[in-house]
Amino acid sequence: xxxxxxxxxxxxxxxxxxxxxxxxxxxxxxxxxxxxxxxxxxxxxxxxxxxxxxxxxxxxxxxxxxxxxxxxxxxxxxxxxxxxxxxxxxxxxxxxxxxxxxxxxxxxxxxxxxxxxxxxxxxxxxxxxxxxxxxxxxxxxxxxxxxxxxxxxxxxxxxxxxxxxxxxxxxxxxxxxxxxxxxxxxxxxxxxxxxxxxxxxxxxxxxxxxxxxxxxxxxxxxxxxxxxxxxxxxxxxxxxxxxxxxxxxxxxxxxxxxxxxxxxxxxxxxxxxxxxxxxxxxxxxxxxxxxxxxxxxxxxxxxxxx
Numbered sequence: 001x002x003x004x005x006x007x008x009x010x011x012x013x014x015x016x017x018x019x020x021x022x023x024x025x026x027x028x029x030x031x032x033x034x035x036x037x038x039x040x041x042x043x044x045x046x047x048x049x050x051x052x053x054x055x056x057x058x059x060x061x062x063x064x065x066x067x068x069x070x071x072x073x074x075x076x077x078x079x080x081x082x083x084x085x086x087x088x089x090x091x092x093x094x095x096x097x098x099x100x101x102x103x104x105x106x107x108x109x110x111x112x113x114x115x116x117x118x119x120x121x122x123x124x125x126x127x128x129x130x131x132x133x134x135x136x137x138x139x140x141x142x143x144x145x146x147x148x149x150x151x152x153x154x155x156x157x158x159x160x161x162x163x164x165x166x167x168x169x170x171x172x173x174x175x176x177x178x179x180x181x182x183x184x185x186x187x188x189x190x191x192x193x194x195x196x197x198x199x200x201x202x203x204x205x206x207x208x209x210x211x212x213x214x215x216x217x218x219x220x221x222x223x224x225x226x227x228x229x230x231x232x233x234x235x236x237x238x239x240x241x242x243x244x245x246x247x248x249x250x251x252x253x254x255x256x257x258x259x260x261x262x263x264x265x266x267x268x269x270x271x272x273x274x275x276x277x278x279x280x281x282x283x284x285x286x287x288x289x290x291x292x293x294x295x296x297x298x299x300x301x302x303x304x305x306x
């Protein structure tokens with residue numbers, strides 16, 4: 001086994017000290033102390049330091065590389081129309097100013113000019129009257145509505161009054177909110193049905209050795225009727241063409257069977273609720289039209305059977 005010899009640190013220290021004592025003639029080495037980085041003292045009250053701190057803060061704020069998102073005004077519903085006179089100088093504003101001057105009791109008849117609204121008004125007015133000028137027309141021009149919007153609506157499915165279209169009568173009259181249109185617009189299946197009927201008659205005529213003529217009764221389909229034909233053309237109770245039409249004292253028309261059936265329940269008119277007193281006169285014109293219609297249907301039926 002070998003014994004570990006302890007190091008003689010103290011001897012080294014003495015020797016180093018003795019070496020320093022004997023080295024007086026050696027050149028001295030000067031170590032330059034490195035100054036620490038000056039930091040900003042935020043607790044200082046010096047004016048120069050405060051200005052420098054503000055510059056540093058501004059530089060830090062402006063050094064951001066983040067892009068600012070541009071904000072757009074999306075208040076489309078609150079846009080105002082600005083094509084008229086400003087609200088602070090139009091006729092209504094002058095009237096309100098005049099009312100205020102007269103209410104304050106100031107001497108507006110002096111030499112100090114206060115504009116058009118500064119004249120003495122000997123007629124007492126209220127601010128509520130300024131808003132009523134659009135109805136009375138006493139003060140003009142009237143302030144236009146700035147919130148109005150022009151709306152264009154394409155009505156591809158018009159709301160047609162069903163009663164007026166099917167019967168020619170509406171109890172609401174001109175105050176009905178639905179359109180009173182009696183125009184007959186045929187559907188696709190109706191046009192196809194008429195075309196098939198026309199082709200069938202054409203084949204029958206050619207088979208019989210006759211020349212088919214598409215003119216004739218078909219011309220009446222596009223004839224515009226006169227105003228004399230306007231009126232009730234169907235019974236409002238059964239909503240079907242008249243059958244032995246009768247007329248009430250109030251001038252409304254019904255089928256004879258429908259009128260008598262309703263009279264058993266009530267004697268009031270179905271359309272206007274007036275008293276009929278059980279009087280139902282024969283509608284001669286409607287019965288003539290009914291007779292002509294039945295004859296035409298019978299002729300068409302015979303042609304189809306042939």
